[in-house]
Amino acid sequence: MAVVDIGPLLDRVTRPARYMGAEWNARPLPTEEASLKILLVDPDVYEVGMSRSLFHSLYQLLNSLPGVTCHRAFLPWPDMAMAMRESATPLWSLEGRQPALEFDLLLVLAPSELCLPSIIELLSLSGLPPLRQDRSGGPVVAVCAPAFLNPAPFSPLADMVLLGDPEAILPTLVISLQDVGLDPSRLKGMSGVFDCSLQGTARAVCADLLPSYPTRHIVAFVETVQDALVVELARGDGETPYAGGNYYWGPYRERSPSEIMESVSEALANTGYREVVLKGTHYGKLQELAHALRQSVGREVAIRTLQIPAQASWVEAATLLWAVPPRGSLNLWVGASSQRLRDALGFPLSDEEILAAAQSAFLGGWTSIRLQLEVGVPGEKPADVDAFLELIGNVKRAGRAIRGPKAHVRIEAAIFVPRPFTPFQWAPLPSLDEVAHQVGILRHGCRRKGIDLAVERPERWLVATAVARGDEEVAEAALHAWRLGARWDMRRDAFVWSSWEEAFRRASLEASTILAGRERGALPWQGIDAGIDEGHLWGKWVKAKSALGL
Incomplete structure (x- = not known):
């Protein structure tokens, strides 16, 4: 394989170490010894992609398969993307600096509904036409989308979409590609693989057990978003409309404390990290795990949770x-803005429990807590937001009473996105103006109480909703948005609404259409078998609709 000369580019960019590779534990099979060459691509910058536990899991898994070599690539920062285009330098792998076009399979992660323009940018920088219909030859493009089960928006861009747990799909897929060649049409009927050219049916695959934890994390040479060992405790949340901002399809599965202890000890020895981040909002054995980890891991290692439910027992752990x-x-994950909404959404958490959790945190030595929730839930009223503002006022007063002026309360608010195979896949959503009004009430109330607020932009929520419940037309809009400059929509500070507003106009997609309720039996993902009975979901939607007053 050819080697890309990146030397002339490094003097022109910030943080050149992002692009150089050669990190500790990055040792794939030599390319010349491999029968299948895979490029694992993350549609975000190196510092973010290298913080994803799934990225490390797939890298270790693929490089453990016979005859496979897996390299990595990430979305270049704008200064590097400009330098690459000016010098006609294609996207390369960090391992060996080999051109993306010389790999057999480009496996692109899709960590968010907002990643479509980023994927298009990656394909363009690789030297591939973004649309599948315009490509002839070159690597197979597979999108790995474990966070949602609607392949339609990706179909015009990819050759295949993997549906479900990728660790359960990839070993079989790799063997098939080695046996039958790089022709997705010859994989017809393979579980977990949606053939974008056929637009047929597919069955999502859910692993009964979580895959082995990757104990040989690659150690980055630059500081990453999570410069620590990120450990996935649990995955899936059944049919719950949301899962603490860490939505992952499938029934709830968790790792045992003994497995986690063994994996963490081995990974710390292999990486030298001195911080561990535990990921899994509703992990049911956190108290047992906390006692076991603190007995087995030295006090010099900091261990923290990424997010936990706002209940005192979780805070103590x-x-x-x-x-x-x-x-x-x-x-602390509080769910929705009021107890009425939390009850309707199947997350029964009272205001009293949230206040008790905050008090427990301040008594335990914490000086700063962040309450995380979703606003814009169908049926949410100004009174619900007012109830939350009253609650956080009580939380702040409790913090000041316990910790004095050091006590700090922050709010982080996302906006509710309805996803496939949850009861809210049919839900009519509030208009952009209505959501903006609710956000405005929250922003004004937090400002009046002296509480910091980070909140999602309603326009970005509209784009995420379009992808979550959309069809192939959304890919057309994403291509327009990319041509108009959209690149980094997953980053809140880099999102440009004007690009998407014009893109929706060109694709003839109206906001009212995106937000309208869906009819039963007329969903873009109707051909996907996720192992969930539609009648059961419909019954839960009818019940939730009644509880929300819709």
Whole structure:
């Protein structure tokens, strides 16, 4: 394989170490010894992609398969993308600096509904036409989309979409590609693989057990978003409309404390990390795990949770994990803005429990807590937001009473996105103006109470909703948005609404159409078998609709 000369580009960009590779534990099979060459691509910058536990899991899995070599690539920062285009330099792999076009399979992660323009940019920088119909030859493009089960928006861009747990799909897929060649049409009927050219049916695959934890994480040479060992405790949340901002399809599955302890100890020895981040909002054995980890891991290793439910028992476990006076913010998931909405959504958490959790945190030594929720839930009223504002006022007063002026309360608000194979896949959504009004009430109330607020932009929520419930027309809109400059929509500060507003106009997609309720039996993902009975989901939607007053 050819080698891309990146030397002339490195003097022109910020943080050149992003593009150089050669990190600790990045040792794939030599290319010349492999029968299948895979490029694992993340549609975000190196520092973000290298913080994803799934990315490390897939890298270790693929490089353990016979005859396979897996390299990595990430979305270049704008200065590097410009330099690459000016010098006609194609996207390369960090391992060996080999051109993306010389790989057999481009496996592109789709971590968010907002990643479509980023994927288009990656394909363009690789030297591939973004649309599948315009490509002839070159690597097979597969999108790995474990976070949602609607392949339609990706179909015009990819050759195949993997549906479900990728660790359960890839070993069989790799063997088939080695046996029958790089022709997706010859994989017809393979579980977990949606052939974009056929637009037929597919069955999503859910692993009964979580895959083995990757104990040889690649150690980055630059500081990453999570410069620590990120450990996935649990995955899936059944049919719950949301799962603490970490939505992952499938029934709930968790790792045992003993498995986690063994994996963490081995991974710490292999990487030298001195911080562990535990990921899994509703992990049911956190208290047992906290006691076990603190007994087996030295006090010099900081252990923290990414997010936990706002209940006192979870706070006590998260505090125990630190073993020293806690620092940073404790992230507490509260769900929706009022107890009425939480009950309707199947997350029965009372205001009293949330306040008790906050008090427990401040008594345990925390000086900063972050309450995380979703606004814009169908049926949400100004009174629901007012109820939340009253709650956070009580939380702040409790913090000041316990910790004095050091007590700090922050709010982080996403906007509710209805996803396939949940009861809310049919839900009519509030208009853009209505959501903006609710966000405005929250923003004004937080400002009046002196509480910091980070909130999703309603326009970005509209784009995410279009992808979550959309069809092939959304890919057309994403291509227009990319041509108009959209690249980094997953980053809130880089999102440009004007590009998408014009893109929706060119694709004849109206906001009212995107937000309208869906009819039963007329969904873009109707041909996907996720193992969930539609009648059961419909019954839960009817019940939720009644509870929400819709």
